[in-house]
Amino acid sequence: MLLRPHVVLLFMLDLVAIKVRLYPTKTQVAQLDRAFGCCRFLWNQMLDDRRQAYEQYKIDGIKSRYKTEKEYKQLFPFLKEVDSKALQNVNWHLQDAYARFFQNCKDRKSNKTKRYVSYPKFKSRKSRQSYTTDTINNNIKIDFARQKLKLPKLDSWIAYSDPRVFTESIRKVTVSKTKSGKHFASILIARENPIVPLTxxxxxxxxxxxxxxxxxxxxxxxxxxxPRFFRQSLKKIVKAHRHVSRAKKGSANRAKACRQLDTVYEHYVNQKKDWxxxxxxxxxxxxxxxxxxxxxxxxxxxxxxxxxxxxxxxxxxxxxxxxxxxxxxxxxxxxxxxxxxxxxxxxxxxxxxxxxxxxxxxxxxxxxxxxxxxxxxxxxxxxxxxxxxxxxxxxxxxxxxxxxxxxxxxxxxxxxxxxxxxxxxxxxxxxxx
Ligand SMILES: [Zn+2]
Structure with a gap:
């Protein structure tokens, strides 16, 4: 099977995600945490309502029965404090997750696929955090010279580190925080690709x-x-695991050991990706x-x-x-x-x-x-x-x-x-x- 039909397209648009490391200040970290928290809260709330509706009626697809993010904002006024586009994206992502789940059920029934798409899951405070926001009225800005990024609802520009410069306009930004506490922004742009498929x-x-x-x-x-790094990382991962299991539950030492484990694990995943x-x-x-x-x-x-x-x-x-x-x-x-x-x-x-x-x-x-x-x-x-x-x-x-x-x-x-x-x-x- 060829992955791409042999069609000669002039100026194909490539969606390109440029991921940069962010260095937020303490205030910005708090603001980002609030955005992560609100998005996670909304996701879990919407998912719970939908689950209950599903239990009750055993059918899905009547979208009008589900509340939109705007209605949730009325119920939970603190949601108004964060970027509205981020909340909207939560709603879209959840709908998408459901659509993929139900489509997969159909496809597996008709033997089209053996791949299994799981039912949408609740999001945890302890895992990787993220939210996605869209560009609207030029509200996302980037200053390449100063290496600063302006995101909606954040009062100040966030510092980032990356030498890349692009002229395309920003479509979406996904801000994330890894388990070990590093912040990243994945900036989505559409880039013209004038390359024509080889004949x-x-x-x-x-x-x-x-x-x-x-x-x-x-x-x-x-x-x-x-690659040697696997063995080296494995040793470190095992050691970090040992530290976690030895520390007393709920102690500060355990929290520290958990962070260390996340750091080691992330390092290994990064090496693997890089390679x-x-x-x-x-x-x-x-x-x-x-x-x-x-x-x-x-x-x-x-x-x-x-x-x-x-x-x-x-x-x-x-x-x-x-x-x-x-x-x-x-x-x-x-x-x-x-x-x-x-x-x-x-x-x-x-x-x-x-x-x-x-x-x-x-x-x-x-x-x-x-x-x-x-x-x-x-x-x-x-x-x-x-x-x-x-x-x-x-x-x-x-x-x-x-x-x-x-x-x-x-x-x-x-x-x-x-x-x-x-x-x-x-x-x-x-x-x-
Ligand atoms: Zn032969």
């Missing part, structure tokens, strides 16, 4: 990989290796198309419980795919997902014979038809590669097979428009929302 792809610039492979090796150029960003960046820059298996839950389990546990701790498959996809797409390149039912391991990459008798633990096998000897992973990867190329050409993309001594004009890119480098400049530091 010609050189086969040597296509890479395929099978997630079940031992080392998650991509090619000889970049082996994934075994995945770098890996997907290399992949997306080097290749015109990347072919991967479209894994189902079973496949993911195989991946998670697979050969290289310490490696899987450093990669989240879903996140990895998302990062890779947008980094390729923004350069007019392709992420090709091969159907998970494609028998990549069983096919003989030399003659196409399907060896159904192949067992899961068989690392090597010989083709009964053409007697070629195969390494399981190498063969699967080759099949995935061929299938991906077939899908690419099926979408009208011209494939150019590498010939010996390819240099000069052959090695250059074929594009409809010259590439604009400006668009991808800061991508390395852009985090998805």
């Amino acid at each position: 010609v792809v050189h086969e040597e610039k296509v890479v395929a990989f099978d997630m079940s492979m031992k080392d998650f090796v991509v090619t000889d150029d970049y082996k994934l290796g075994n 995945m960003h770098k890996l997907t960046r290399v992949l997306a820059d080097k290749h015109d198309a990347v072919i991967i298996e479209d894994l189902n839950i079973e496949g993911m389990k195989r991946f998670n419980k697979g050969y290289a546990k310490s490696i899987t701790k450093d990669i989240s498959w879903g996140e990895f795919t998302t990062m890779l996809d947008y980094k390729l797409t923004r350069q007019g390149k392709y992420l090709v997902k091969v159907d998970r039912f494609f028998p990549s391991s069983q096919l003989c990459s030399a003659c196409g014979y399907r060896y159904r008798e192949l067992t899961l633990d068989q690392r090597e096998w010989s083709c009964p038809a053409c007697s070629t000897h195969h390494d399981r992973d190498v063969n699967a990867s080759q099949n995935l590669h061929d299938e991906g190329l077939r899908l690419l050409s099926g979408k009208g993309i011209t494939l150019i097979r590498a010939t010996v001594g390819t240099t000069g004009s052959h090695a250059s890119r074929d594009r409809v428009n010259p590439p604009s480098l400006e668009v991808v400049v800061d991508e390395r530091r852009i985090h998805a929302l």
Whole structure:
């Protein structure tokens, strides 16, 4: 399955989220906390009302029965103190959560999906806090020179630290506070992307990989290796957990130990993210198309419980795919997902014979038809590669097979428009929302 239809769009709009670290003053922290608190309160209140209505009538979808955020403001006047757009977003987010839940119920009934979307949950004071606000009448401002951000209902500008400058107008801002107490703002902008999808792809610039492979090796150029930070972080996480469990419940020491645990854990997650960003960046820059298996839950389990546990701790498959996809797409390149039912391991990459008798633990096998000897992973990867190329050409993309001594004009890119480098400049530091 190709993730993106092969349509030539001029000036595609990319929604880009720029996440910056905020450094609020004590007063601002208190104001932000109030906004988080009110949004959380409203969410929980609305969710509770809806749950009760559901218990009573066992049906959903009669929206008029539910109160809007404006009615809640009448009931709880303290809600008026915070940004009204933030409260409105709570209502939208909850409706969205319900819509996704009910749609998922339908889809699972009709066997469209096996993925499970859970019922909306109550929000806790102890987890990550956030609220989202929209731009209205230019109420969100950013001063790049002073590195300050102006948010609605906050009397003063909040300091942030980030070198990026953009000219696009701000659409939304999500302010968040991690469990360890760090503040961030995720600023959403729409950026024109003048890059046109490639119409010609050189086969040597296509890479395929099978997630079940031992080392998650991509090619000889970049082996994934075994990032040390996982083990180091694990030690620290274990130690921090021990401190928490030893401290007396409700004590100041325990609160301190909990904060320490959150800090250590966040550090590990950040390292993991950073590392995945770098890996997907290399992949997306080097290749015109990347072919991967479209894994189902079973496949993911195989991946998670697979050969290289310490490696899987450093990669989240879903996140990895998302990062890779947008980094390729923004350069007019392709992420090709091969159907998970494609028998990549069983096919003989030399003659196409399907060896159904192949067992899961068989690392090597010989083709009964053409007697070629195969390494399981190498063969699967080759099949995935061929299938991906077939899908690419099926979408009208011209494939150019590498010939010996390819240099000069052959090695250059074929594009409809010259590439604009400006668009991808800061991508390395852009985090998805
Ligand atoms: Zn064969």
